[in-house]
Amino acid sequence: MTDITLTINGHAHAIRVEDRRTLADAIREDCGQTGTHLGCEHGICGACTVIVDGEPLRACLMFAVQADGKSIRTVEGLADGDELHPMQRAFMEHHGLQCGFCTPGFLMLAVGVLEKDPDISDDDLLDVLSSNLCRCTGYQNIIKAVRAAAKEMRGK
C-alpha cells in the first residue's frame, strides 16, 4: 500500500492505495468522484478520460501512484458552480448525449484537446474524437456540439 495525494478539481485527496490500483478506480472509489465512468478498462472506449496536468488521458491505463501529486480534472470540475462549461452546454443544446455514460469521457477529451490547441482543424478534431466510443448518438451531434463549443471557447 502506498500513501498518495490526488488533487482532483483543486481538492487534495490523501489516500492509501495498492500499487496496482488504477487511477480510474482511485478517482471513483477512494475519492468518491463517480462521474468518471469505466467502459472497457483496456484503453479503447475512452469513457474514463480525465485531464492530468493538462493532458487528456485514459484513467484506466494509469496507476493511481503514477498520478501522485498531479493535478487531475474530472467532469465534476467542469462547471463553475451553477455556470456550466461551454462544452457541457453545447452537448445539451446539440443533443450530444443519450444515455450519458460515455459523455464525461467525451467532455474531458474535447475540453482537454481544445485547451491545448484552440485552433485545431475540423479534420484533426474528428481524429481526436474518434479515440472515444459512443454507442447511442452515431457521433453526429457530438461532433456538432464540440465544434460549437470550440467556437465559443475561442471567442472567450
Add this chain to the structure above:
Amino acid sequence: MTAHTKGSGMTWVGRAIRRLEDPALVRGHGHFTADLPATRWVRFVRSPVASGYIHNIELPAEGLVITASGLKGLKPIRPMLHKFNYKPVSQPILATGVVRFVGEPIAAVVATSKEAAEDLADEVKISISETTAVVDTATALNPAYPAVHSDVPGNVVVEGRVKTAEFDGVWGGAHKIVKLDARSRRQNATPIEARAGHAAYDAVTGRITLTCTTQMPHLTRTAIADILGMPESDLRVIAPDVGGGFGQKMSLASEYVVLVWLARKLKTSVAWAEDRRENLIAGFHSRDQAIALEGAFDENARLVALKADVVANVGAYSCFPTTCGVEPLMAMAELPGPYDVRQYQCRARGVLTNTCPMAPYRGVSRPVITFALERLMDKAAGAFGLAPDEIRRRNLIDKFPYTSATGLIYDEGSYKKTLEMALMAVDVPSFRARQKQAREHGRHLGIGFATFAERTGYGSPAFAARGMEITPGWENVIVSIDPSGGVEARIGSSPHGQGLRTTLAQIIADEIGIAPQAIKIVHGDTDRTPYGWGTFASRSLVISGGATLIAARKVRAKLIKIASHMLEAAPGDIVLEDGHAKVAGTDRVVAIAQMAREAYTQTHRFKGEIEPGLTETGSYDPPGTFSNACHVAIVEVDTETGRVAVEKFVVAEDAGRIINPMIADGQVHGGVAQGIGNALLEEIIYDEDGGILTASLADYLPPTAHEIPPIELHHMETPSVNSITRAKGLGEGGTIGAPAAVINAINDALSPFGVSIDEMPATPQRIRAALRASSFPSPARGGGLGRGPA
C-alpha cells in the same frame, strides 16, 4: 421559455425542446449501478471451455465461494413458448455438472473488494473433462454430433413453418426465380456501460433492493422472485441511469439472481460489475443467422412468391423472457417486409450450439432479414435489367391498411414516397456520372438502397401470437398532481437514453397546461412505478406515451371540473394554460397548484361531485404500427485492401407524428451508426472448439467517429390510426436498414468484378476473398481512398 399550450394554439408536442435528462448527466451526476458502494464484491469464475463435464471444483482454503451445490432449491431459467415446436431448455443459475459455453458462470467468489474477489477467483481450480463442442449450425444439425441439451436431440429447439394456400401454384408459374444465400455473423450490442448489479439487504424489513442495468425492472423482479421462491413484495428492483442497453439488458442475467441470493444469505450489500471481456463472451450475442432466400417474379418484375429457410444459431440456452425463438420466429413473421407479396413459404429454425446465448439486439432479426431481402431485390433488379429503385417502386405496398402474407396488419405508411424522397436527396443520375468517372481512375464508388418496414409499438396480442408464456405488451402510467402542485408521471417503461422523460412530459404538458420542465417522469423503480414491461422493441413512446396521454386527459378532465366549480363557469369555457385554469374571454383565473391543494384539502366544497385527490391511471395496449424508411448509402471500396469508406448516408423516414424532432433524429443517427458497424466491422468470432477470439474492444470493433459519415435525415409524418398519440416507434429503424444499404452499395461498387457479397459484416477480408475468387480481371491498381492509409 414561455409555456405555450393548448389554449394559445401552440403545442409542446412537435417541438425540439432540450432534454430534461441532460443537466445531471453532463455534470457527471448520473446514478449508474457501478457507482454504488458495497460491502461485498462478486467475481464470477467462468467456463474456459465450450463443452464438458465438471469433475471437481477445488476451493481456496479461505474466502467465500458459491457453486451450484450451494444453490440447491433454486429454479433454473426456463422460458417457455407454447408454439412452434419449442422445446424448453433449463439454464442453471450456476453451471451444474455440465458447461455449455465459454463464459458460462460456474462459481461466484465473494470478497470485500473487487481486487480481492479477482485474486480469490484465481485460486478456484476447476477441472473439466472437455467434450466435443458444436459451434456452428451445420455441425449442430449433423446427427453425428452431440446434443447441447440431452432433452433436445438434434439441437433444433424451435421450428416454425408457414405456407400460404396458393404458394405452389404461383411458384410453379413464375417467370423468374432469383436466389440468395445470406448470412449474418454473430454480433454483440456493446452498450458502453457493461452490465452491473448491486443487491442490498434491509435489516428492518428483510427486503432486498436490487439495483441493476436492466431494461425491464418489473419483470426482473418477477423472474428472480420465482427462481428464488421468495415473495415478490420482498424484492425491489431499481434500474437507475442505464448506460445503453440496445436489447442486451432486457434478458435476465443469471448473475443478478446470485446477487439477490447472496444479499439474503449474507444480510449485506453485494455487487458485481461486469468487465468488458465478460460482456463480450457472456453478455448475450445476436444476429447469428443464415437465410436461404428465393424470390419468384412475374414478367413485370413483381415479386409474386417468397421462399425462405432461416437457421439461427441461438447458442447454449434460451434467453428470458423472449426465448431463443425471438430471432428465427421474427424472421418468419416479418420477412416479406415492405413488399406486396401474397405467396410465402418459410421454415425458421433455432439451433442450439455451445456458444453464448443469443438474445434481442436492436432491430432483432430485421437487420438480417432486411439485408437478405434487399440483396434479393438488387439481384432481381440485375436479372431484369432494372434500376434498384425501379424494382422497389414496382413492389412496395401502397394501399392501407395492408394485411401481409403472414397476417400482420400494416397501418398507413409512405413506402413509395420515402423512396422518392431519398432518391431526390441523393440525385442518382449525378452520382452515376461521378461513379463512371471514378471507375476510369480505378476508384470504386457504389450506391445502395434499403426500403423497409419497422414494426413498432405492438401490444399483448402481437406477443401472444408468438405463444409466449410471459406475454408483454401493455403499459400503465399514473399521472398525479400533489397538494403543492407538483406534477409526476410514474411509468412502467424503463428508458435508458431514449429521452422519454422529456417526450412524455411534452405529451402531459399539452393536456394540463403546465410546462414540461415542471413535470417529473418517474421510472425504473418497482416500488415507485406501476407494473410495466420496460423499454425495448421501439415501444415506449407509442405504448407508454399512449398510456400517459390517457392518464393526462383524465387529469385534465378533473382539473376542468374543479375549475368549473371554483370559477363558477361552464366546463366548456375553461382553458388550461401557463399553469392556470382560465375562463375564456374573462380575467377569472385560478392556479393549477391552488386547485390541486383544494382537491386534497377542500374536498367538502365539491359536494361529493368530485372524488378526492388528483391521481389518474392510463392503460394502453395497442395493436401495433409500422414505421417505414428508405436508406441510401454511398460508399467507396478500396479493391486493393478491401476497406470500405461510407461517404454519405441518407435516411427518408416516416415514424408518424414526431413528439420531439431533436430526440427522433438522435435515435435515427444512433441506429444508423450501429447498422454501419454491423455492416462493416462487428463480428464475434469463435474458433472451431468454441473458444472466443474477439474478447476485447480491440478485436470486436464498434464504429468510431471516423467510420460514420454525415447522416442526412428527411422526415415524413403519416399519423398512425393505431396509436393514440399518432406517433410510431423509431428506435430500431436505423439499425434495420443500414446494413442492407451499405452492403448493397459495396456490391454496386464492385459490380465490374462480378462478385456478390451476401454476408455481414462485409469485412475487408471478405471483400478481398470475393475479389480474389472472382474470374473477372483483377481490379485496377492504384485505387486509393484519398483518406490516408487504411
